[in-house]
Amino acid sequence: MSAPDTSLEREQRRHAPSLLGIGLSMGAGLIMGATIMYVSIERSDTPEAPEAAPSDATGLPVE
Structure with a gap:
């Protein structure tokens, strides 16, 4: 059922x-x-990881 008095210009303004x-x-x-x-x-961007020191087979750093 449509409205009996429809004015498109008025509806656009509203x-x-x-x-x-x-x-x-x-x-x-x-x-x-x-x-x-x-x-x-x-x-x-993540900061670069510090360089890992070389280690021997035991996992201890080599001096």
Whole structure:
């Protein structure tokens, strides 16, 4: 059952603020997601491990 008095222009005006808010929140979410991804990729570089000293068969370091 449809509404008896439907005006598309009036409905577009009434829904415009809501649609704008949804669009802005989606944009903000995309920006936050991209920022989180960028920061996590930048911080993923681990420092290189120090060079291990050579050892003999007992596992003790050789001097």
